[in-house]
Amino acid sequence: MTEKPLKVKTPIVLTIAGSDSGGGAGIAADLKTFAALGVHGTCAITSVTAQNTTGVLKTFDLTPETVASQIEAVCTDMEVRWAKSGMLASSEIVREVAKEVRKHELSLVLDPVIAAEAGGNLLRKEALSILAEELLPFCKVTTPNASEAGALTGMTVKTPEDAKVAARKIADLGVEAVIVTGGHLDATDLIYEADSETFTRVPGTFVKGGTHGTGCTYSAAVTAFLASGEDLEEAARKAKKFVEQAILRSRPAGRGVSPVNQLG
Numbered sequence: 001m002t003e004k005p006l007k008v009k010t011p012i013v014l015t016i017a018g019s020d021s022g023g024g025a026g027i028a029a030d031l032k033t034f035a036a037l038g039v040h041g042t043c044a045i046t047s048v049t050a051q052n053t054t055g056v057l058k059t060f061d062l063t064p065e066t067v068a069s070q071i072e073a074v075c076t077d078m079e080v081r082w083a084k085s086g087m088l089a090s091s092e093i094v095r096e097v098a099k100e101v102r103k104h105e106l107s108l109v110l111d112p113v114i115a116a117e118a119g120g121n122l123l124r125k126e127a128l129s130i131l132a133e134e135l136l137p138f139c140k141v142t143t144p145n146a147s148e149a150g151a152l153t154g155m156t157v158k159t160p161e162d163a164k165v166a167a168r169k170i171a172d173l174g175v176e177a178v179i180v181t182g183g184h185l186d187a188t189d190l191i192y193e194a195d196s197e198t199f200t201r202v203p204g205t206f207v208k209g210g211t212h213g214t215g216c217t218y219s220a221a222v223t224a225f226l227a228s229g230e231d232l233e234e235a236a237r238k239a240k241k242f243v244e245q246a247i248l249r250s251r252p253a254g255r256g257v258s259p260v261n262q263l264g
């Protein structure tokens with residue numbers, strides 16, 4: 001007897017991000033995360049980085065038109081509701097992405113990527129205010145780490161209390177929810193939801209292992225869980241666990257920081 005294919009729809013998600021030739025961060029991390037979490041991943045590449053475990057050596061930004069064409073190709077054919085953004089590189093790309101997000105009514109999880117942990121700028125200096133003013137107000141969620149939260153607010157974010165103040169300030173820019181990740185603080189992530197003005201803490205533990213690609217993996221996992229129907233708190237809890245496991249399963253690669261391992 002031949003089995004009828006199941007009619008359960010797999011969520012389709014989109015990552016708008018840079019590529020990492022070392023396979024650790026950016027779209028490589030995002031697509032591996034999507035695959036591991038059972039959603040279909042599509043991608044729009046913003047920039048090609050020549051990168052390995054020791055850092056970013058060169059970046060080659062694509063034109064805003066190239067980025068928009070990729071988003072158009074996906075969104076005019078496939079049913080995409082949830083998307084995430086990572087490395088956006090330039091003001092022009094940020095503006096183009098904002099246009100596409102509105103046009104296709106995408107629910108965007110914005111990872112405000114500014115620099116690689118091992119070194120290398122991933123967003124031009126002048127693009128940060130464009131990102132804050134012209135893209136963030138159209139996003140559902142943003143997932144800054146402590147230093148990104150600091151850059152977005154002009155504050156120094158060194159304690160969980162600083163994270164609270166920064167989260168509110170970032171929400172004032174118009175995004176619905178902010179998750180300040182705690183990897184550089186006390187391992188506790190802090191969710192702030194603007195409509196209810198509530199804070200929720202998501203505790204975690206510091207785990208040992210490679211951390212290259214952690215931020216990308218986290219925001220991709222939040223996106224995958226939201227696309228699968230979880231509420232924000234549950235998506236954040238599950239994403240945090242997923243990243244902790246990916247760090248624990250990392251294997252040595254190269255001379256620098258080993259990439260997290262999403263697939264086991």
Ligand code: PLP
Nearest residue numbers: 018025026087116117212213214
């Ligand atoms: N490279 C690209 C293309 C990225 O998008 C990112 C993060 O978003 C990174 C590198 C940074 O990775 P990490 O700081 O985790 O090493």
